[in-house]
Every structure is written in C-alpha cells, then in structure tokens.
Amino acid sequence: MLGVLLLGVLAPAGLGIPTPAEPQPRGSQCVEHDCFALFRGPATFLAASQVCERLQGHLMTVRSSVAADVISLLLNSDGGDSPRLWIGLKLPAGCRDPGHLGSLRGFQWVTGDNRTSYSRWARLDHSREPLCGPLCVTVSAAGASAPGEPAWQEQQCDAETHGFLCEFHFPTSCRPLEVKHGAQAAASVSITYSTPFGARGADFQALPAGSTAAVAPLGLELVCSAPPGAAGEARWVREKPGAWPCGVENGGCERVCNDSSGVPSCFCPGDAALQADGRSCAASCNDLCEHLCFPDPNVPGSYSCMCETGYQLAADQHRCEDVDDCMLVPSPCPQRCINTQGGFECLCHPGYELVDGECVEAVDPCFAANCEYQCQPVGPTNYTCICAEGFVPKPQEPSRCQMFCNQTSCPADCDPNTPADCKCPEGYILDEGSVCTDIDECYNDYCHGGQCRNLPGSYECVCGPDSVLAGQVSKDCSPIEVNGQNTGVEDGGSGEIPVSPTPSSTSGPPAAGQVHSGVLMGISIASLSLVVALLALLCHLRKKQGTARAKTEYKPAAPAKEAALQQVRTERTPQTL
DSSP, X not given: OGGGEEEEOOOOGGGSOOOOSSOOOSEEEEETTEEEEEEEEEEOHHHHHHHHHHTTOEEOOXXXXXXXXXXXXXXXXXXXXXXXXXXXXXXXXXXXXXXXSTTTTTOEETTSOOOOSOOOBSOOOOSXXXXXXXXXXXXXXXXXXXXXXOEEEEEOTTSOEEEEEEEEEOSEEEOOOOBOTTSTTTTTOEEEEEOTTSOEESOBSOEETTOEEEEETTTEEEEEEOOTXXXXXXXXXOSSOSOOOTTBGGGGOSSEEEOTTSSOEEEOOTTOEEOTTSSOEESOHHHHSSSEEEEOTTSTTOEEEEOOTTEEEOTTSSSEEEOOGGGSSSOSSSSEEEEETTEEEEEOOTTEEEETXXXXXXXXXXXXXXXXXXXEEETTTEEEEEOOTTEEEOSSOTTSEEEOOOSSEEEOEEOSSOTTOEEOOTTEEEXXXXXXXXXXXXXXXXXXXXXXXXXXXXXXXXXXXXXXXXTOEESOOOBOEETTEETTSOOSSSOSXXXXXXXXXXXXXXOTTOOOHHHHHHHHHHHHHHHHHHHHHHHHHHHHHHHHHHHHHOOOOOHHHHHHHHHHHHHHSOOOO
C-alpha cells in the first residue's frame, strides 16, 4: 500500500542546525505532491492550526487508508509514548444526532468539506444522544482497535494535546540528488536537505519545489526549482551559470558533463547550442518556441518567441495559447460566434443565412415554386409539391397533380356547383352516390394468354408458356407465332385443337376494338328490335292516314247525284260468272 509513498524520514534535532523561530517537525512523509509533518509540543487546536497555516499548509486531513498509514509511520519514527495529535477535523457549534450524519458524524475538515472514504473512531455513541460542539479530533495509537490503525477521538478544542499533524501541497517536486558511485568524492559526499515547511535531513525520497540541498564538502548549494507554469517534476539548479562537479546530478548538465580537464563543463550535440545558463541545450531556435522563433543576432543564444494568428504567448513566453476571438469587442460576427483553435466561426439565428459576412433573412424556397396545389419547404433551399387528399403528383410533372385511388372504391371529385359533374381516376368508373369504382379489366380477358390480376385502377398479366413473355409480368401477353401465324388462332387445317391461352390480368382501360361477343349480340338484338318497332310505327301511321283520307273524301250528296254515282259503280263492277 505504501509503494506510492515518497518517504522523508525524521531529521533528528541534534544535527547542529540552529532551531528556527517556528517549531521544527519531528518527522515528515510525502505522498506524490502532498507532504505531512509531525510537530511535538503542547498546543490547542487553534494554536496548532495557526502554525500549519504560517507554514503555508493546514492541519492534516485523513481521507483514505493511505493517509492513515502515513500517520502510523510518523508515530513509529517518533518513538516514545503514544501521543495524542490534533488532525484537521472539527464539529461546529450546535447539537446533532450522531446516527444520521454519515461516517464523519457531522464533523468537517478544516478545508470546509466532509469528503472522505475513511474514518476510524475510537468509540461510537450508540445512545442516540445529541452530539454537541464545538469539538475537535485527535488521533492516537493508544485507542486503536487494530495495530497500525490510530484511532480518532473527540476532544474539547481548547484542550492541550502532545502535538499536531500538518499537511502541505506542492505542484512540483524534485528527486533526491543523484551521486555517481565510483566518483572520486562519492563516498565522502554528504547532503543535507531543507524543506519549505521546516523539515531537515539527509534521507528523503522526494523534495517539494523550494527545497534546498547543501552538498558537503563541495560547498555546493542547490535549489529545487521549476520553470513558470510547469507542473510535475522540477530540477536542481543554482543561480551561478555553468556546471558543478559532474559526480553530483551530472553537474546539472542537460546532456554531457565532462571534468577531465579539472573544470566541469557541459556539452551539447553538434546540432544543439548551449544556452546562457551553461547547462541547458537547444537544438535550434525553432525547437525552443511552440510556433515561431526569432534569434537575436546581436546577443548569442538570445531569441524571441511569437505565435501565429489567433494565438498569444503564454506566461512562459514559449508556449502559445488560443485567443478567444468571440470575446473581442466589437464581436467579429454579426449574430453568433463560435470560438475554435486559432480562429472562430460565425453562425446566424434561425431564419437567417450568412451571406458575405452578414446575416440576412432567408428566402422562402417556395417563393418561386410552380406547384399546382401547395408547396412545402424542405430545408433552407429545397421544396416539394404536395397535392390535396385523393390526388398525387404526376410522375413526369411533379408540380402537377392527378387523381389517385389505391382501393376498390373512392369518392369522386365532383364540382360543388354542379354535383352531377364528377370525375374519377383512370381505371375507375363513376357509380351511384358519387363513388368511383375500380374497373375489373380481368373480366374482359385483356391478358390473352396470361393470368390476369386486377389492381386498383389497373391490372397486370403474368404471361403463360404460350406467350413470348412467358413468366413475365406485362400488360399484354402476345402468343408465340409459328411460321408467321399466331398459335393462339386455329390454323384451319392442322387437325389439332388450338390450346387456349391462360387467362391473365391487366391494368388499364380496355383497348379500342376489343368487344365481348355478348356485347355484340346485345347490340344486334337491340338494333333489330328498334327496326321492328319503327316499321310497326310506320305501318300504324300510314293506316291511320288512309282512314282519315277516306273519311275526308266521303261526304253525303243529293239523292239524284247519289243515284248517278251508284249507277257508275254498278257499271264498273265486273260480272260474276
């Protein structure tokens, strides 16, 4: 569990170093960039907190088992009794129910929060009596329920304990100085480190930025430092330029350190140049700057960095940061601005479009449409024509509409001013009640050698084996011709009965000239009846006309004249034999 710990062990008080004004820690530990220190001496919670803050830290927070292990190591290195030490946990004034306040029981860290994945109370109050503050917390191995797990216990904040634990955070750190084994003075070299929070000693595995190293007997003073804006690992440096003895941290050289001449010197590869500090190397000016580098011809090794358009130099004067162009006043965009890396993008509000850098009101795509019924926009630039119910766009003329019905019957399209004037889609016939009824084309055997399937408003034929389109779907299934003659018609002398074509379905109105035999017979009978009726009427009229003429010609006469007429009739009458 402690593999991640960077351990700095207690520096004894008897090292001959003058005691500073602030208390000197009896031991310290570092975990990554967090360092912890143990201070001994009677102190109240407030006094202990003030000491930690003066050292740029705060009382220790114990949020995980790793931090608890750090406390165990500090207590073991300190030796002696089992002291009670303040940690940064406090219960504010007021009373609380300890059964409903989580693992910290209502206590808060000095950082102002209560986040934790660990707690180790010496005893828990199961009486459900309110827990009243202010109270503070100490940690001690004496009340631990298990070895190596110091327990927490509530104390009055104004009580004095045996000491306290401080916590410090540093963004960067250095490794301990590396001394080459086998170097002439390696065995006699001793290093004493000092940390910013007062810990001193020779055995550290990590040193926070700001720590110093005194190398005896070389009289070398080094500082753990990081460039501005850098994070992570810092480097050991000194103010004086040039290399120090190569046996200690490679003389501070970035590449090669050589002291064969008796004077330590740093060297860079042939494609790199030694910088002004006498230890750093730069391959070229462009390698030093993120974007553009301009060397100063008047000052060797001097240069200036610049950034491309849309960027600006960062605080380290080498990196380039994006400029948020959308924050400029006035804004570079007329309506909406979206910042991007090294630039920006202009957008317009809904209903507007960007034209030559300006947002103009978008033109309705239906403005110039030629739709017969109605236009519907599709996106900002396209449109489609739609038709009224019962109509669809014509396939060849999408802007015009035609009647459409996909059922066996549909309402007819009637003129409201002339209800009798109604129209039906192609393939339908007007029926009673202003209803369009599908015409069954299969009834008239339109397929001629195929199987007919009636469809709403149309038909189709599945051609039989005697058709040139056998097995295909068509509007007409023409029979196969043999010797220039249609096999579907009797050859008049073959002696074979012709095979009737298989019925099929079609989809369209009957072709002109194709009339069923029943229809022909009906027309003939009707014509004959009409002729007979006309003849009978004519005979009746002529008979009636003859009768009227006879009545008109016959009138009563005088008896003498009547006798003369009778004589004439007698003379003209032939004699009977």
